[in-house]
Amino acid sequence: MIELPPLTQIPNQAELLVTHEAIHPFVHRTPILTNASIDRKAGAKLFFKCENFQRIGAFKMRGAASAALRLRPEERERGLATHSSGNHAQAVARMARELHIPAYIVMPHDAPRVKVAAVKEYGAEITYCNNTPDERQAALDAVVRQTGAAFIHPFNDFGVIAGQATCAMELIEDTDVVLDTIIAPVGGGGLLAGTALAGRYFSRRAEVVAAEPKAVDDAARSILSGRIESNAVNLTVADGLRTNLGERTFAIIHRYVSEIFLVEEQEIIDAMRLIWERMKIIVEPSCAVPLAAILKHPERFRGQSVGIILTGGNVDVDRLPFGQS
Amino acid sequence: MIELPPLTQIPNQAELLVTHEAIHPFVHRTPILTNASIDRKAGAKLFFKCENFQRIGAFKMRGAASAALRLRPEERERGLATHSSGNHAQAVARMARELHIPAYIVMPHDAPRVKVAAVKEYGAEITYCNNTPDERQAALDAVVRQTGAAFIHPFNDFGVIAGQATCAMELIEDTDVVLDTIIAPVGGGGLLAGTALAGRYFSRRAEVVAAEPKAVDDAARSILSGRIESNAVNLTVADGLRTNLGERTFAIIHRYVSEIFLVEEQEIIDAMRLIWERMKIIVEPSCAVPLAAILKHPERFRGQSVGIILTGGNVDVDRLPFGQS
Numbered sequence: 162m163i164e165l166p167p168l169t170q171i172p173n174q175a176e177l178l179v180t181h182e183a184i185h186p187f188v189h190r191t192p193i194l195t196n197a198s199i200d201r202k203a204g205a206k207l208f209f210k211c212e213n214f215q216r217i218g219a220f221k222m223r224g225a226a227s228a229a230l231r232l233r234p235e236e237r238e239r240g241l242a243t244h245s246s247g248n249h250a251q252a253v254a255r256m257a258r259e260l261h262i263p264a265y266i267v268m269p270h271d272a273p274r275v276k277v278a279a280v281k282e283y284g285a286e287i288t289y290c291n292n293t294p295d296e297r298q299a300a301l302d303a304v305v306r307q308t309g310a311a312f313i314h315p316f317n318d319f320g321v322i323a324g325q326a327t328c329a330m331e332l333i334e335d336t337d338v339v340l341d342t343i344i345a346p347v348g349g350g351g352l353l354a355g356t357a358l359a360g361r362y363f364s365r366r367a368e369v370v371a372a373e374p375k376a377v378d379d380a381a382r383s384i385l386s387g388r389i390e391s392n393a394v395n396l397t398v399a400d401g402l403r404t405n406l407g408e409r410t411f412a413i414i415h416r417y418v419s420e421i422f423l424v425e426e427q428e429i430i431d432a433m434r435l436i437w438e439r440m441k442i443i444v445e446p447s448c449a450v451p452l453a454a455i456l457k458h459p460e461r462f463r464g465q466s467v468g469i470i471l472t473g474g475n476v477d478v479d480r481l482p483f484g485q486s
Numbered sequence: 487m488i489e490l491p492p493l494t495q496i497p498n499q500a501e502l503l504v505t506h507e508a509i510h511p512f513v514h515r516t517p518i519l520t521n522a523s524i525d526r527k528a529g530a531k532l533f534f535k536c537e538n539f540q541r542i543g544a545f546k547m548r549g550a551a552s553a554a555l556r557l558r559p560e561e562r563e564r565g566l567a568t569h570s571s572g573n574h575a576q577a578v579a580r581m582a583r584e585l586h587i588p589a590y591i592v593m594p595h596d597a598p599r600v601k602v603a604a605v606k607e608y609g610a611e612i613t614y615c616n617n618t619p620d621e622r623q624a625a626l627d628a629v630v631r632q633t634g635a636a637f638i639h640p641f642n643d644f645g646v647i648a649g650q651a652t653c654a655m656e657l658i659e660d661t662d663v664v665l666d667t668i669i670a671p672v673g674g675g676g677l678l679a680g681t682a683l684a685g686r687y688f689s690r691r692a693e694v695v696a697a698e699p700k701a702v703d704d705a706a707r708s709i710l711s712g713r714i715e716s717n718a719v720n721l722t723v724a725d726g727l728r729t730n731l732g733e734r735t736f737a738i739i740h741r742y743v744s745e746i747f748l749v750e751e752q753e754i755i756d757a758m759r760l761i762w763e764r765m766k767i768i769v770e771p772s773c774a775v776p777l778a779a780i781l782k783h784p785e786r787f788r789g790q791s792v793g794i795i796l797t798g799g800n801v802d803v804d805r806l807p808f809g810q811s
Binding site: 213214218434437438441442443444474478479481483484 | 538539543759762763766767768769799803804806808809
């Protein structure tokens with residue numbers, strides 16, 4: 162097992178390369194799919210990086226692996242801790258199981274049953290809390306104090322960001338054309354920050370842009386104002402994108418991401434339906450946000466080769482956003 | 487374009503090989519996926535042949551291509567005709583478009599809107615009829631009389647059977663282990679008959695078995711009684727499997743298929759959910775029937791390498807069989 166040094170600043174090219182090497186035993190090199198009928202609709206050549214086929218069903222496995230491998234052995238053996246009701250919880254739980262160490266996950270009482278079941282299946286210990294930022298933090302602090310486990314932040318961590326960067330590194334390496342644009346969705350910004358670094362270090366040409374639900378447009382506003390903005394409400398079908406940026410992700414995104422496209426809820430659902438129906442793969446609503454942006458701005462992407470990161474496929478098939486007619 | 491001679495009897499090994507060669511420009515060589523977590527649940531090593539990624543989203547493209555290439559040029563240019571409200575309609579329409587000839591599809595008035603739209607998108611001319619066998623046949627006869635188009639039967643045609651056989655040929659060729667069993671669902675029997683021939687001609691060991699919804703167990707009863715049985719009602723979630731066998735498919739299946747496993751409706755839905763949730767791919771209920779059979783009879787399949795044909799992925803995402811809680 163390759164162990165990694167801690168990262169205290171924005172990772173450089175060599176640090177991303179060694180991260181990719183180190184996490185290799187813990188993640189899949191996911192396929193890149195294309196679809197002629199969606200290409201015709203978009204007027205562009207789209208390369209979908211399928212992190213829905215990643216272990217635990219989402220790219221978060223990359224960041225969790227990268228962060229866990231940066232802990233000193235005596236830290237690591239006390240276990241991993243985090244707060245999350247989503248894919249990051251599963252990723253931390255799964256990585257802990259791979260390393261044969263305990264995992265402690267703080268989840269809200271009202272977390273989806275399927276997410277709780279998945280985390281339990283990986284053998285993690287769950288602590289329930291009320292669903293407010295303060296209570297979540299208090300519950301996490303208590304868990305860390307009692308167990309000595311290492312907190313793995315869902316995104317605001319250079320180790321996590323370096324892990325997420327490996328997704329776009331593979332996208333760039335495995336695509337047989339030179340990409341003009343790479344587009345990723347943005348929530349807390351871990352994936353987007355990593356993608357921006359990968360684009361800068363490993364692509365001759367690709368511009369890295371982002372897509373965000375208009376209902377939670379904090380990242381777009383943060384880029385404009387130059388400081389981290391937040392959302393008054395966070396109601397969007399793209400449940401993976403409700404979070405605000407952190408200072409580490411913001412520092413990278415502000416510097417290296419040129420544009421954030423905003424899309425409406427119905428546009429997200431329509432794009433998700435298009436991926437399901439044409440590509441026959443299951444993707445989360447968050448995945449559909451970049452495609453929605455491309456279909457909304459055909460003039461921006463026309464004729465281009467565009468890499469799209471499909472972030473994950475963990476949806477509750479009992480609660481889909483399509484019309485149940 | 488390779489043209490094929492007509493088939494008036496059960497195709498032999500060489501005829502399947504040349505069929506595979508001839509249809510190559512019109513079909514995808516679909517991937518074979520594996521899933522460690524479903525393997526653990528099944529106690530077997532499963533190889534899923536993903537015809538949900540086939541053109542038009544189902545294996546039916548193979549049979550339509552094989553049948554169309556067997557028409558004499560002067561027949562072919564008058565166009566293709568069929569009756570179907572499902573994947574075969576789309577396959578015939580798409581193949582006609584590939585050959586730049588007309589397609590005439592007879593569909594019931596109450597066919598799903600999405601299926602009608604897909605057939606229209608391929609440029610076919612639709613004739614609506616009432617949803618009874620007699621009226622359907624009358625409408626088809628009228629279309630054929632008026633247009634001179636060639637009728638492509640959905641399954642009871644040796645050309646179609648030869649086309650469907652190419653799916654298992656690829657499964658056998660592209661799997662890096664020797665398969666112990668190949669399992670396919672059975673409706674009209676075109677796929678199963680083709681799979682049985684492919685298994686017999688191209689596998690050193692594989693036994694070909696089938697799976698069928700208990701609610702429409704006509705094929706299982708036909709094997710026992712030695713003649714084609716039919717269903718009094720055909721209510722099953724596996725809408726691709728409601729048809730009875732034809733005499734050509736029966737002749738092959740009766741001879742070469744050793745066993746047909748029956749599964750309950752809820753077992754089909756549970757297996758479909760398992761494929762969706764673990765593999766992150768969209769498959770039709772019919773696809774889940776073989777996996778349901780494997781999970782129901784673990785002792786039969788334990789420790790084996792089993793090839794499973796996933797027939798297609800054309801589901802209406804607005805009407806899924808999962809509980810909408």
